Amino acid sequence: MEEKQLWVVIMQQNKRLAESRCSALLDEGKQKYNVGDKMGALKLFERCLNQAPSLEQRQAALFSATAVHASFGDIELAQITLRDGIGAGLDFDAALKDPDMVKFQGSPQVVIQLRKFAEAVRRIKAAVSPDASPGRAPPRPTGPRAVLSADVSDMLRTELSGIDPSVLGVIKRVAGLLVAGLLLGTVLFYVGLKLAFPDYT
Structure with a gap:
């Protein structure tokens, strides 16, 4: 029993350490983004995603990566990270207005296109999982709903072949x-x- 408790304590410490590293990476990434070093910022956001971030940190990193891709006008990659963010419970419209998030610098046309994409993803996910809501990752479907979910994922998937993110x-x-x-x-x-x-x- 003591060994199990020790293991739980170690796991909790590792989780806190990973989240602390991710928080530092997000802060540094925001600073680089704000001074125009978009590529440097993107590297840090991607490193955060590899640090086992919390749900909120994952949403922030994916939104920030979306903002970087949008600033380059790269809609395909922006949709990939945005789709992943919505899958993690990101509310795109709320994030656009959140002062704690990076300031979106994409053109108005890009923002409109991504808003429509986000709404389409949200509606289809809501149809697959009625209990899904912004800010909470939807439960993994099982049975027939799992098949439908896979079909929906295929529908929403931007063409990944030949695209290096x-x-x-x-x-x-x-x-x-x-x-x-x-x-x-x-x-x-x-x-x-x-x-x-x-x-x-």
Whole structure:
């Protein structure tokens, strides 16, 4: 019995230590985010998620990661972290107004799109699990509802194949977009010249 109690005490201490580390990572991540170091902030938010955070910390880290992706205009990755956040009980609209959360810096169009996505996720999850509510992680369904839940997850899943959610993956995606935009702009420029001056050689 004493050995079991000792094990419980050790587990509780480890949990408190992990939550303390996660809290420090979140604070440092917010500071980097506020000064414009979005990539540095994203690394810290991801490290927090790997520290066995509390439910509230997990919600904050996922919302913060969503804010980073949204600031780059990367809707796909923003939807992935937002979906995970809602699965952990995140209330997206409330988080947008929460002064303790990072300030969302995505464009109005991105915010509107993510709001619609969050509402769609919330409604479908509510249909699968009527007892689910913001701020509380929904119970894991069993039996036929488990099958329905899996189907819903497939419906909500953004296309993960070929999408690397890591910091390096984000850098590669942004660089690819810049290169593609530059090439397209160059082609359109020469096409425009040809149309405007057909006899120009």
